Amino acid sequence: MVEAHAPSDRRRVSWRTGIFLVVIALVLVMFLPSINSALKQAQQIAALNNEIDSTRSEVEALEEKNEQLKDPTYIARKAREEQYYVEKGKNAVIVTNREPRSEDEKEAERTGGKQAWYLELLESIHEVGNTVEKG
Secondary structure (H helix, E strand, O other): OHHHHHHHHHHHHHHHHHHHHHHHHHHHHHHHHHHHHHHHHHHHHHHHHHHHHHHHHHHHHHHHHHHHHOOHHHHHHHHHHHHOOOOOOOOOOOOOOOOOOOHHHHHHHHHOOOOOHHHHHHHHHHHHHHHHHHO
């Protein structure tokens, strides 16, 4: 008699297990979209918080720049550096080649391979045009 009841017990366990698995699957199907949307919202919130932080740092930088623009010495220095303004009574000198050259290079330039004067003039005008565009 023990053998006769064993298959029915196994069926009941398997039916119970099946029903339990179906219930769990239904619960997952019901709550999975809300969990997914909650995760997406959390990601959006994190992205917005990062954007807020970067905007705050931009605002702080702009406020600092605004304070600097109220200072007349800062404005005068920027005008000299960026716009090449010269104070009254002073002479302006613009250096186009800031790299120091060795004596050998200077000597080679003086002795050999000089170009025609109009080609040198053209190169000089081209260099000045490039410096003004960069500034």
